[in-house]
Amino acid sequence: xxxxxxxxxxxxxxxxxxxxxxxxxxxxxxxxxxxxxxxxxxxxxxxxxxxxxxxxxxxxxxxxxxxxxxxxxxxxxxxxxxxxxxxxxxxxxxxxxxxxxxxxxxxxxxxxxxxxxxxxxxxxxxxxxxxxxxxxxxxxxxxxxxxxxxxxxxxxxxxxxxxxxxxxxxxxxxxxxxxxxxxxxxxxxxxxxxxxxxxxxxxxxxxxxxxxxxxxxxxxxxxxxxxxxxxxxxxxxxxxxxxxxxxxxxxxxxxxxxxxxxxxxxxxxxxxxxxxxxxxxxxxxxxxxxxxxxxxxxxxxxxxxxxxxxxxxxxxxxxxxxxxxxxxxxxxxxxxxxxxxx
Amino acid sequence: xxxxxxxxxxxxxxxxxxxxxxxxxxxxxxxxxxxxxxxxxxxxxxxxxxxxxxxxxxxxxxxxxxxxxxxxxxxxxxxxxxxxxxxxxxxxxxxxxxxxxxxxxxxxxxxxxxxxxxxxxxxxxxxxxxxxxxxxxxxxxxxxxxxxxxxxxxxxxxxxxxxxxxxxxxxxxxxxxxxxxxxxxxxxxxxxxxxxxxxxxxxxxxxxxxxxxxxxxxxxxxxxxxxxxxxxxxxxxxxxxxxxxxxxxxxxxxxxxxxxxxxxxxxxxxxxxxxxxxxxxxxxxxxxxxxxxxxxxxxxxxxxxxxxxxxxxxxxxxxxxxxxxxxxxxxxxxxxxxxxxx
Numbered sequence: 001x002x003x004x005x006x007x008x009x010x011x012x013x014x015x016x017x018x019x020x021x022x023x024x025x026x027x028x029x030x031x032x033x034x035x036x037x038x039x040x041x042x043x044x045x046x047x048x049x050x051x052x053x054x055x056x057x058x059x060x061x062x063x064x065x066x067x068x069x070x071x072x073x074x075x076x077x078x079x080x081x082x083x084x085x086x087x088x089x090x091x092x093x094x095x096x097x098x099x100x101x102x103x104x105x106x107x108x109x110x111x112x113x114x115x116x117x118x119x120x121x122x123x124x125x126x127x128x129x130x131x132x133x134x135x136x137x138x139x140x141x142x143x144x145x146x147x148x149x150x151x152x153x154x155x156x157x158x159x160x161x162x163x164x165x166x167x168x169x170x171x172x173x174x175x176x177x178x179x180x181x182x183x184x185x186x187x188x189x190x191x192x193x194x195x196x197x198x199x200x201x202x203x204x205x206x207x208x209x210x211x212x213x214x215x216x217x218x219x220x221x222x223x224x225x226x227x228x229x230x231x232x233x234x235x236x237x238x239x240x241x242x243x244x245x246x247x248x249x250x251x252x253x254x255x256x257x258x259x260x261x262x263x264x265x266x267x268x269x270x271x272x273x274x275x276x277x278x279x280x281x282x283x284x285x286x287x288x289x290x291x292x293x294x295x296x297x298x299x300x301x302x303x304x305x306x307x308x309x310x311x312x313x314x315x316x317x318x319x320x321x322x323x324x325x326x327x328x329x330x331x332x333x334x335x336x337x338x339x340x341x342x
Numbered sequence: 343x344x345x346x347x348x349x350x351x352x353x354x355x356x357x358x359x360x361x362x363x364x365x366x367x368x369x370x371x372x373x374x375x376x377x378x379x380x381x382x383x384x385x386x387x388x389x390x391x392x393x394x395x396x397x398x399x400x401x402x403x404x405x406x407x408x409x410x411x412x413x414x415x416x417x418x419x420x421x422x423x424x425x426x427x428x429x430x431x432x433x434x435x436x437x438x439x440x441x442x443x444x445x446x447x448x449x450x451x452x453x454x455x456x457x458x459x460x461x462x463x464x465x466x467x468x469x470x471x472x473x474x475x476x477x478x479x480x481x482x483x484x485x486x487x488x489x490x491x492x493x494x495x496x497x498x499x500x501x502x503x504x505x506x507x508x509x510x511x512x513x514x515x516x517x518x519x520x521x522x523x524x525x526x527x528x529x530x531x532x533x534x535x536x537x538x539x540x541x542x543x544x545x546x547x548x549x550x551x552x553x554x555x556x557x558x559x560x561x562x563x564x565x566x567x568x569x570x571x572x573x574x575x576x577x578x579x580x581x582x583x584x585x586x587x588x589x590x591x592x593x594x595x596x597x598x599x600x601x602x603x604x605x606x607x608x609x610x611x612x613x614x615x616x617x618x619x620x621x622x623x624x625x626x627x628x629x630x631x632x633x634x635x636x637x638x639x640x641x642x643x644x645x646x647x648x649x650x651x652x653x654x655x656x657x658x659x660x661x662x663x664x665x666x667x668x669x670x671x672x673x674x675x676x677x678x679x680x681x682x683x684x
Contacts, residue, residue, distance in 0.1 A: 053613070060613045061579065224608055237403065243612045249605040258600020262607055263591040266566055269620035270585045271395070271402040276618040278611035 001039060001081055005030045006314055007070045007100040014055055017251040017325065022055070023318045033104045036084045040077035040095065040103050040110075046124040047073065047321050047333040048158070052250040061280055070098035074129060076113065076120045077103070087112065094123050101314055101337050118296070125158050125332035126306040127295055129281055133244060134162035134220075135291045136284035141242035141277045142218040146171030151208070151216050151231050153177040153223035155187045155196055156307065158332035159244060163220045165304045168192045172218070175211045177204070177227045179327045186330075190305060205230040215239075224248040232265070235272055243278040251325060307331030312338070343381060343423055347372045348656055349412045349442040356397055359593040359667065364397075365660045375446045378426045382419035382437065382445050382452075388466040389415065389663050389675040390500070394592040403622055412440035416471060418455065418462045419445070429454065436465050443656055443679050460638070467500050467674035468648040469637055471623055475586060476504035476562075477633045478626035483584035483619045484560040488513030493550070493558050493573050495519040495565035497529045497538055498649065500674035501586060505562045507646045510534045514560070517553045519546070519569045521669045528672075532647060547572040557581075566590040574607070577614055585620040593667060649673030654680070 004027040012022045033039045051071050057064045065071045079091040084107030087093065093110035097103050113120050118127055125131065138144060142163075150167040154160040155176025164174045164187065176187045176196040187196035195211040197204060208230040215236040221228065225248025235241075269276060298304035309329040311320040317335045324333045346369040354364045375381045393413050399406045407413045421433040426449030429435065435452035439445050455462050460469055467473065480486060484505075492509040496502040497518025506516045506529065518529045518538040529538035537553040539546060550572040557578040563570065567590025577583075611618060640646035651671040653662040659677045666675045 061615070221608065221612075224605055228604075228608070243608060246605065246608050246612060249609060252605065255601030255603060255606055258602050259597030260600055260602050261597060261604040262570075262602075263566055263588065263594065264597055265604055265607065266563065266570070266585060266588050266618075267591060269618055270563075270588060271620070273403070273620045273622060273625065274618075275620075276608075276611055276616075278613070278615045278617075280615060283615065 002030055002041075002102050004028060005100045005102040007098070008314065008317055009068055009070055010055055010065050011067060013057060013064075013067070014052075014251070016253045018052070018055065018318075018322055020318050020322075025314065030102055031104055033081055033083050036106055036108065037104055038079050038084060038087050038093075038107045038110065039081040040093065040097075040105065041080050041339065042075045042077045042097070042101050042103065042337050043092070044076040044121040044124055045073050045099065045317065045335040045337065046075065046129075047317070047324055047335065048130065049245055049247045049250065049325065051321070052325055070100050072096065072098050074124050076124060077110075079110075082107065084108075092120050094128070099314075099317060118299070121308065121334055121336075122299075122306070124334060125308065126162060126299065126304070127292060130158035130332060131162050131295055132284065132288060132291050133281040134159045135166060135295065136281065136287045137242040137244050137279055138163055138166055138218075138220065139287075140284065141275070141279060142167075142220060142240050144170045144172050144218060147173075148217035149173040149175065149212050149214055150218040150220065151175045151177070151212065151227070152220040153199070153227035154245075154247065154327070155193060156183045156191070156330060157222070160220070160222055161187070161191055161306065161331070162304070164193050165191055165298075167218070168194075169298070169303060173212075173214070175208070175216075177208075177223070183330060186307070199226060205233070209234060218242075220244065222247060232268060235268065235274060237272045239272065239274050241274065241276045243276060247325065247327075308334050310334045310336050312336050344372055344383075344444050346370060347442045347444040349440070350656065350659055351410055351412055352397055352407050353409060355399060355406075355409070356394075356593070358595045360394070360397065360660075360664055362660050362664075367656065372444055373446055375423055375425050378448055378450065379446055380421050380426060380429050380435075380449045380452065381423040382435065382439075382447060383422050383681065384417045384419045384439070384443050384445065384679050385434070386418040386463045386466055387415050387441065387659065387677040387679065388417065388471075389659070389666055389677065390472065391587055391589045391592065391667065393663070394667055412442050414438065414440050416466050418466060419452075421452075424449065426450075434462050436470070441656075441659060460641070463650065463676055463678075464641075464648070466676060467650065468504060468641065468646070469634060472500035472674060473504050473637055474626065474630060474633050475623040476501045477508060477637065478623065478629045479584040479586050479621055480505055480508055480560075480562065481629075482626065483617070483621060484509075484562060484582050486512045486514050486560060489515075490559035491515040491517065491554050491556055492560040492562065493517045493519070493554065493569075494562040495541070495569035496587075496589065496669070497535060498525045498533070498672060499564070502562070502564055503529070503533055503648065503673070504646070506535050507533055507640075509560070511640070511645060515554075515556075517550070519550075519565070525672060528649070541568060547575070551576060560584075562586065564589060574610060577610065577616060579614045581614065581616050583616065583618045585618060589667065589669075650676050652676045652678050654678050
């Protein structure tokens with residue numbers, strides 16, 4: 001059994017965009033599992049934009065990662081050793097842990113996975129937290145109605161791709177924004193979006209207006225920035241804005257220069273009876289089972305597809321994280337770990 | 343019967359704060375009432391902040407007042423002549439009309455008032471549109487729970503005073519903001535607010551933090567500006583912001599200087615799971631009867647009180663309107679019109 005875990009530790013709070021120097025790889029002692037505990041070997045680590053928030057010490061919904069600790073992540077892991085009757089060596093589990101290749105946790109914190117039901121890594125994406133985020137945020141806040149228009153940025157990412165596909169299944173016109181022609185083609189040809197706009201091309205606002213001839217009823221906010229600015233003038237009365245992320249601003253160090261658009265937003269909220277509602281997926285934990293049932297059926301029928309952006313090895317994790325914040329991922333960002341090399 | 347109506351016409355779209363030169367008093371011919379119509383003599387005209395929006399041609403929920411037309415207003419009027427069996431000379435009615443002393447309208451557009459039930463002008467304030475705005479916005483969007491903290495600006499105005507009193511009756515801690523010591527004293531001593539902060543004194547943000555030791559659960563937005571800025575850092579997770587007005591910004595001609603606080607607001611919405619929801623009172627028309635029943639009982643028992651800021655004569659209307667936008671009114675702003683002088 002391994003005596004150490006290889007971890008990626010946060011050593012500086014990033015000033016703006018994270019850099020490799022903000023992290024350090026270190027081997028740390030791995031204690032033996034106690035009663036009711038298991039030793040896990042991580043097989044898949046999930047990278048998600050919310051982690052950038054945990055690296056900052058600004059007030060948020062969760063405590064920041066302490067300097068010297070590994071940032072948090074969801075993971076799929078294999079049981080190497082178990083001191084609990086519920087799990088056995090070789091079992092695969094879903095666990096909320098951290099950026100490392102081995103860990104010791106309570107068996108009760110693990111959810112055993114059935115590899116025959118779905119590829120295990122799907123529980124980190126389409127069947128897991130990002131999928132539920134899309135499904136529940138759209139249902140409870142977006143309240144989609146057939147014939148309406150929905151806009152979502154990060155259209156090929158873990159959440160945006162699911163938002164758009166569900167909206168399409170619910171009978172909405174779906175307009176996405178993504179970075180580059182290849183992603184846009186994927187969004188329309190494979191995901192079934194009606195339109196996908198390349199955010200690297202000029203005049204996003206003008207192209208957005210053309211893509212939304214009947215205005216916008218739901219703007220699923222993942223990005224902030226230029227996409228938000230392009231959508232604001234197009235919002236219809238009673239439009240809904242589920243606010244799930246603002247990735248374009250996560251690396252900001254200071255408030256951007258003026259003019260100050262806050263009063264203008266409040267006036268728009270007033271005159272168009274808008275609903276702007278932030279949420280964290282944990283609010284909708286009670287929906288997990290209904291979501292998984294519906295999503296599993298969609299995956300089986302092929303009505304919903306998903307795409308993963310996989311990097312191999314713990315050494316790839318920091319570059320993959322930095323790239324994801326810059327929009328360089330194409331699909332759900334995952335780190336795949338093999339067994340430790342001798 | 344009068345052959346002319348004295349009207350106040352909008353002649354320029356105000357650039358910033360309205361000035362007397364944006365309006366003109368004119369006598370215009372008054373046609374005879376046709377079948378089903380009535381000739382009305384206005385007795386009370388209501389002034390409300392939303393009218394500033396109608397003077398601008400920016401896109402909004404209602405068409406702007408055309409240049410040369412009188413701005414809209416609710417009014418209490420007396421029937422002088424009726425060509426409809428439902429109304430008789432001497433009846434008092436509630437009507438949505440415009441800034442003028444006489445008008446000819448369809449009888450079907452009038453709601454007959456019973457002067458024994460309440461002073462007729464109360465239907466323009468506490469029992470009317472401003473009262474319903476407060477009651478329904480608080481109930482449907484604010485969703486008050488006993489023990490929570492509510493903040494409202496314009497605390498002694500037609501809407502804010504009702505919001506605060508209802509919240510107090512629902513068991514909330516109520517913190518108001520008003521302009522000047524006299525209004526603040528009225529808010530605490532007469533309206534029963536727990537605290538009222540004078541917006542003319544320095545460090546509103548610091549005083550707001552002291553007044554809200556448990557944070558803010560409902561911010562009823564009437565003002566924007568400094569009150570909004572003071573409340574934002576104090577908002578609790580799942581706080582609700584019914585957006586009913588942003589009077590501090592109505593006279594703005596350009597977006598204010600930076601920094602741009604829009605990204606910061608969206609991040610706050612996200613990290614605290616906030617609900618920001620604009621509304622226009624017409625959305626809650628179906629509540630009118632439930633509201634009137636509850637409010638009439640509160641008025642009768644003295645649990646809710648109201649205050650009116652009355653100016654006499656059509657000539658006082660423009661100065662009263664300009665003053666209201668500057669916060670110089672103290673209570674619901676009304677114009678009282680006597681019979682035309684010979």
